[in-house]
Each structure stands twice: as structure tokens, then as C-alpha cells.
Amino acid sequence: MSLDINKIGSDGEKKMQELFETREDALKFYNNQMLDYLAPLMQEFILSQEMMFISTADSKGECDSSFRAGEKGFVTILDKNYLLFPEYRGNGVMASMGNISENGHIGLLFLDFFETKVGLHVNGRAKVIAKEHLEEALIPFLGTYDILKNEKDRFKIVSYILVEVEEAYIHCSIHIPILKRVDEKDYLGKFPKYSKGGDAFSVVDRKRNWL
Numbered sequence: 213m214s215l216d217i218n219k220i221g222s223d224g225e226k227k228m229q230e231l232f233e234t235r236e237d238a239l240k241f242y243n244n245q246m247l248d249y250l251a252p253l254m255q256e257f258i259l260s261q262e263m264m265f266i267s268t269a270d271s272k273g274e275c276d277s278s279f280r281a282g283e284k285g286f287v288t289i290l291d292k293n294y295l296l297f298p299e300y301r302g303n304g305v306m307a308s309m310g311n312i313s314e315n316g317h318i319g320l321l322f323l324d325f326f327e328t329k330v331g332l333h334v335n336g337r338a339k340v341i342a343k344e345h346l347e348e349a350l351i352p353f354l355g356t357y358d359i360l361k362n363e364k365d366r367f368k369i370v371s372y373i374l375v376e377v378e379e380a381y382i383h384c385s386i387h388i389p390i391l392k393r394v395d396e397k398d399y400l401g402k403f404p405k406y407s408k409g410g411d412a413f414s415v416v417d418r419k420r421n422w423l
Contacts, residue, residue: 220246246381249292250334254380257332258295258322259285267319268311268338276307290353293377295334296341298369309371312338318375321383325391331383334375341372349374 220242229235250258263281270276280286280297288296299309312318318338323331341349349372 241381246379248379249377250289250295250380251292254332254334255289255292257324257330258287258334259289261287261322261324263322264297265321265323266308267321268308269315269317270311271314273315276311278308290350290374294353295375295377297373297375299340299371299373300368301370306370309340309373312340312373318373320375323383323388325389326393329385329388329390331385331388333379333381333383334377335379336375336377338376339374341374343369343371346372 221238225238226235229238247254262284263279264287265277265279267275267277282298286297290296316337316339318336320334320336321331322334
């Protein structure tokens, strides 16, 4: 069944479609490329990825983008409507989780830089799940109770993010570059400041207006 253009997309999208005369193209995209769930091949694609970009915003609409990575399967597909991924302590700021606690909207972008040049957008509603409440949260999803057992860095995880899928659609591959994997030892000596805990942008001693 085709999606009704009047029931999908933001008001801003529709205004821009009118302004730039792309409404017909947009309708074709909505009806041919967009779903409100994860199709089987979308699920397989996500499970094969080792990284993703996420976007969140606080209650005032101020945005934040971030990067997440792990071994293949670090994003768990619970079913066609829900996925789950771990949150680590990191720098302790908790910007993404802080935003989600105020505003549940989230955008995920998966890009395959190494083989297919395929990208996948997943937009939806996110919820922070504390580690100790994960088993309870997974009750509706049979067969997923081994997530904690199989997580190598379980002790580093502070919570999980449960995402209910609202939109899923392809990202055009035209401008996605093909990248090459390199051995970590080949670049650590060249860029020591870029290692964990480094000051790559030389900002430690810079003036801060809030101090």
C-alpha cells in the first residue's frame, strides 16, 4: 500500500518540496524506498555493520551527532520494529543519553564504506534501558536473553538504547567513498595525539568562556 504524502514527512519537508518542485520525486521515494519497519535485507545489513552515526536533540531542539562502533552485530535486531545497542561510559558526558531522556527522537545512519557503498537511515523513538533492567525490557522479544552473556565489554556498558523504528530508507551510494582497512600499528606511530585520551586539537590550555 502506498504511503500518503500528507501523512509522512515533516511540514518543513513539504514546504521545501513545494519550493523546489520536488514533491512528485518525494512521493515516488516515499512509496518505493521508505518503510516504517526493517525489511529482511535491512536487518541483514545492520547486523553486518561495525559502525553507525547517531543524531539526537534535547527538549529545546539543540542537536548532537555521535559515532558508535563495535564488532559485527553490536546493534541487535529484536524484531522488524525494534533494535537495541549498548552505551559505554566514554568521556562521561552522556550527551546522547541526556538528549534521549528529554527527547526520544533519534536518527541512525549506517554506511558501508568497505564493500557495497550502501547506506541505511533508521529514524525512530529511543529509550534508555539501564543494564539491570535489560532482561525485563526484553520480555516481549523472545530469544534475545543472551545479549549480556555475549557482550565482551559488558562491564564497560552503562546502559542500552532501545529504538522503535518509525522510518527506514536507503541512502544514495553516489558520494559514499570506498575506504581501505589498515592495521592499527600502521598509523599509531604517525598520529600519537589521535590515540585515546590524546589532545589532537590542542585545546587543553585554551580559554573557556564558561570558566
